[in-house]
Amino acid sequence: MRSEAYGAASRSMAGFLENPVIGMAPWIVFSLLVGPGRFEIAVGLALAAAVALVVLGRVVHRGSSWKLLEVADVVFFAAMTVVGILASAGTLRWLETYAGEVANITLTLIAFGSIAVGMPFTLQYAREQVDPSLWHEPGFLRANRVITAVWGLAFLVAALAGAFGDLVLRNPNNIWTGWIIQILAIVAALRFTVWYPEVVRARAVRAAGGGAPEGGRLAGLLLPLAGLLVPIGIAVLVFDGNVWWLGVALIVAGALLTRALRAHDDTPSEPA
Numbered sequence: 001m002r003s004e005a006y007g008a009a010s011r012s013m014a015g016f017l018e019n020p021v022i023g024m025a026p027w028i029v030f031s032l033l034v035g036p037g038r039f040e041i042a043v044g045l046a047l048a049a050a051v052a053l054v055v056l057g058r059v060v061h062r063g064s065s066w067k068l069l070e071v072a073d074v075v076f077f078a079a080m081t082v083v084g085i086l087a088s089a090g091t092l093r094w095l096e097t098y099a100g101e102v103a104n105i106t107l108t109l110i111a112f113g114s115i116a117v118g119m120p121f122t123l124q125y126a127r128e129q130v131d132p133s134l135w136h137e138p139g140f141l142r143a144n145r146v147i148t149a150v151w152g153l154a155f156l157v158a159a160l161a162g163a164f165g166d167l168v169l170r171n172p173n174n175i176w177t178g179w180i181i182q183i184l185a186i187v188a189a190l191r192f193t194v195w196y197p198e199v200v201r202a203r204a205v206r207a208a209g210g211g212a213p214e215g216g217r218l219a220g221l222l223l224p225l226a227g228l229l230v231p232i233g234i235a236v237l238v239f240d241g242n243v244w245w246l247g248v249a250l251i252v253a254g255a256l257l258t259r260a261l262r263a264h265d266d267t268p269s270e271p272a
Contacts, residue, residue: 227254
């Protein structure tokens with residue numbers, strides 16, 4: 001029984017590590033935490049997460065290949081740690097203000113650069129979850145290009161939002177540019193990563209002459225985003241009372257949209 005439980009736990013952990021979102025966790029942690037007075041803790045947690053993922057990948061999932069994103073995680077955050085230790089007070093202040101944008105732009109370049117060289121970074125993770133016979137299928141390759149591009153766009157949006165807050169508003173802690181827009185972009189990419197493969201499978205079933213499957217509905221993509229409007233509205237009420245009316249509007253809109261999308265998602269689809 002112990003060996004079976006250990007095997008199940010190992011498979012569960014392996015599946016966890018095979019998700020490309022996990023490889024981006026250090027970047028997400030860093031970009032959301034970094035700010036004035038928080039550079040050291042942000043880069044320290046990001047580097048610790050990057051090293052932990054590499055170690056777990058080699059110990060738990062011994063057959064796993066090295067990933068571009070894993071290597072980039074460790075190299076980038078190790079370099080940032082060294083720079084932070086050696087930096088002057090002025091350089092450290094610059095890092096506290098702009099390191100989030102540097103991280104987001106770096107990951108944007110990794111995403112689109114990996115597509116340009118024909119190896120979208122999500123492909124390395126996806127290949128460990130499917131049969132090798134599918135590795136070179138056009139649909140499989142196209143799906144990974146699309147998902148990787150969406151992640152690149154999400155981090156580009158996060159970088160632009162942070163830059164606007166830092167350079168235009170002169171407020172790195174602005175609730176919209178520093179938190180809400182960046183979190184929405186990441187959550188949208190997270191949900192798309194789960195949702196889009198369902199769309200691809202649904203198209204494949206229809207192309208093969210089968211009935212339209214339940215997966216891949218647009219409501220399934222939008223539902224988590226609509227649900228986020230309520231906590232965002234509450235955050236606006238708490239932290240930005242000058243636009244309390246917007247907070248109320250977001251709470252009402254989130255509740256109504258969530259209800260409508262949930263009802264639509266529960267409606268049986270018509271056969272093709």
